[in-house]
Amino acid sequence: MFNYTFLSLLLLLVVGQQTAVGQAKGEVFPYKINQTQLPNGLNVVTVPYNSPGLAAFYIVVRVGSREEVEAGKSGFAHFFEHMMFRGTDQYSKEAYSNALKGIGASANANTWWDRTVYHMTGNAGMLDKMFELEADRFMNLKYSQADFKVEAGAVKGEYTKNYASPAMQLYEKTYDTAFENHTYKHTTIGFWDDVVDMPNQYEYSLEFYKRFYRPEYSTIIVVGDVTPERVNALAKQYFGQWERGDYQPQIPAEPEQTQTRYAHVQNPNFPPSLSLNFKGPAFSIDQKDKAALDLFAAIAFSQKSPIYKKLVVEEQKVRNIGAYGLDTRDPGLFSISTSLLKAEDMDYVKGEIERVIEQYKNQPADAKLLQEAKSRMRYSFAMDLDSPDNIANALSQVTWLTGNPADINRLFQLYEQVGPQDIQNAVRKYLVSQKLTIGTIAPAADSPFKS
Known part of the structure; x- marks a missing residue:
């Protein structure tokens, strides 16, 4: 379920084609969704919202632990989320942080099975700086082997802290037991042995970046005091030269389970x-x-x-x-x-x-209980769309699932049909x-x- 679970249109076929999806009668998402796909495959989504001077900037990368198909490399999507904050030649880690403070923005990221999401919220008047900062690290990330080892130690500490909890231990064991072949077998942070070995995987980290941090895996979502024309122009200016890749992981199929x-x-x-x-x-x-x-x-x-x-x-x-x-x-x-x-x-x-x-x-x-559950679901979702960040977050969730943020309305239409x-x-x-x-x-x- 979209809203309860996270408590808990296909990509455009014509290069450069632009569409706008408005609210039709009965649709749960009340704002117009404007989409443009750049020639390199990057999808750009803009949702104007009445938030004077404020904008949320998200980049959804449809890569998570699901794509970790190689033995010994579990946890790398999450680990690489950490590495994305290590800096570039133009903006070191410290310079990136100072630049964000200078435009009144804050940035963070999170990783899960099916995606990695980078997000910031800040001054809409400095949107060009947001684009510059994000384009630089998505295309020009650079870190030393020493920095890599430091971050690997941090991830090991995160694992040790989180999995001291018996509840987290059961979570890890449950998925490891339930799945045999599919990459949902390992949790986002990865198997312990792979986490311990991460300091030795510097060369593989460069390959991971080369494979997955590409425009065809990515969607930019900008919500707030913005226009599609401005967002599309900035996307073309800063991300237009981002080179498309050619790597496609083969996700292993899970065999049918036959017993408890x-x-x-x-x-x-x-x-x-x-x-x-x-x-x-x-x-x-x-x-x-x-x-x-x-x-x-x-x-x-x-x-x-x-x-x-x-x-x-x-x-x-x-x-x-x-x-x-x-x-x-x-x-x-x-x-x-x-x-x-x-x-x-x-x-x-x-x-x-x-x-x-x-x-x-x-x-x-019971038909009456079913209708009440549907109404609660729609109401809860609609009431949460009260800020640029919440709106961008809602769209990001359906984006990493289907590739198309406009599918949010189709989802709720499906619920109504049940x-x-x-x-x-x-x-x-x-x-x-x-x-x-x-x-x-x-x-x-x-x-x-x-x-």
């Missing part, structure tokens, strides 16, 4: 946890399965649901319970997760979750034991469900 798998973390001092993780569908604006499971989660496991009332409020056997399916370009996981008060209640809680799943397999969802029978069909298709990986944190040495 188990991921377990032993820890007697951490709250017991249980998650049922089913192989689910990829994000789609055409097929209903993912949208149907999103709406199933919103109905069956919301804070208004009977199981929440029973387990959290009345019986107080769990601290929380929820369901979600992360939006991914390839088939990922649909998860139902809960934190328990006592490990001995794990089997009972699992049985209650399974009872809800069976209920939705045996009868269609009926009770679609939910029943999706639950029957995906929420089955053959597609299941059970994740647990408990005092026992092994999973309490593994025979």
